[in-house]
Amino acid sequence: MNWTSYIKNYQSYLKIERGLSKNTIANYSFDIERLCLFLEENNIVVSPVKITDTTLQEFVYHVSSQVNARSQARIISGLKSFFSYLIFEDYRTDNPLELIESPKTGRKLPDTLSLLEIDALIAAVDLSTNEGERNRAMLEVLYGCGLRVSELVALKISDLFFDEGFIKVTGKGNKQRFVPVGEVSKKYIQLYRETIRSHSTIKKGFEDTLFLNRRGAQLTRAMIFTIIKNLAVTIGLNKKISPHTFRHSFATHLLENGADLRSIQLMLGHESITTTEVYLHLDRKFLAEVMNTYHPRK
Known part of the structure; x- marks a missing residue:
């Protein structure tokens, strides 16, 4: 088999055996294709x-001159996964990247918004347009439920369980979780559905999609980024923000107000508690208060 055949089989493995999303599979595949291009050139x-490990080391040196340490670490990790798959399928007996170390990148602290900044961004939404009601509802859900942008655009009407106080979210690897939905988010979702969405012409196949674009279809992730970027410009916010900033702010504010990490982990859909622990770096004052409140020798 050539590289293309191995890559296709690997993609099938990631989809069927590991249940990864299309975006994740595409990222893994891109790393291998970058290696193939290096070999060809x-x-x-x-x-x-x-x-061999020698050839792969040459590739890593090549990559290090083109991308930052974080991207380099991600590429090495992706390739290690590919060669681990080859071992799993008995194509190889060793992983040629086993002794190649990833560059130390440190843990990047997520950017956050204050409650006042979030209020200002949402208040800047132009409600004179049909898209305004939709955008306000989307921002309230992003912050109120801590969703990823991919989870927001994929949200279905059938995922809303308002009587029970939850929404069903489909996250990475198509894993589903139930996230509490607050009264404010519920209010603006209902307002959007009743005043805007109910009068929209909906494209076939998107009847159950909650947030629709002007053509009655599902919004793209890029459109959500654009909406937020434009709002930041409108209020003169001197921060580089994205949809993920709302998610980080959701987790940070919960922690600051006394929520435990395990609960935050479940709401965010993190597989490992160590992913959630990054939020502990955000508020040293909060940690000091925890120590003073709960330590027996305070």
Whole structure:
């Protein structure tokens, strides 16, 4: 088999065996395709089964001159996963990247918004347009439920369980979780549905999609980024923000107000508590208060 065949089989494995999303699979595949391009440009003819650690080290050196440490670490991690798959399928007996270390990147602290900044962004939404009611509802859900942007655009009407106080969210790897939905988010979702969405012409196949674009179809992730970026410009916010900033702010504000990490982990849909622990770096004052309140020798 050539590289293309191995990559296709690997993609099937990621989808069927590991249940990863299309976006994640595309990212893993891009890392391998970058390696293939390097081999082609350097006239190196070798299969995934025969490639050596020396060749891969040369590729890593090549990559290090083009991308930052964080991207380099991600590429190495993606390739390690590919060669681990080849071992799993008995194509190889060793992982040629086993001894290649990823650059130390440190843990990047997420950007956050204050409650006043979030209020200002939402208040800046132009409610004179049909899209305004939709945008306000989306921002309230982003912050109120701590969703990823991909989870927001994929939200269905059938995912709303308002009587029970939850929404069903489909996260990474198509894993589903139930997230509490507050009264404010419920209010603006209902307002959007009753005053705007109910009068929209909905494209076939999107009848159950909650937030629709002007053509009656699902919004793109890029459109959500654009909406938020424009609002930041409108209020003169001197911060680089994205939809993920609302999610980070959701978790940070919960922690600051006394929520425990395990609860935040479940609401965010983090597989590991260590992913959620990054929020502990955000408010040293809060940690000091915890120590003074709960330690027996305070």
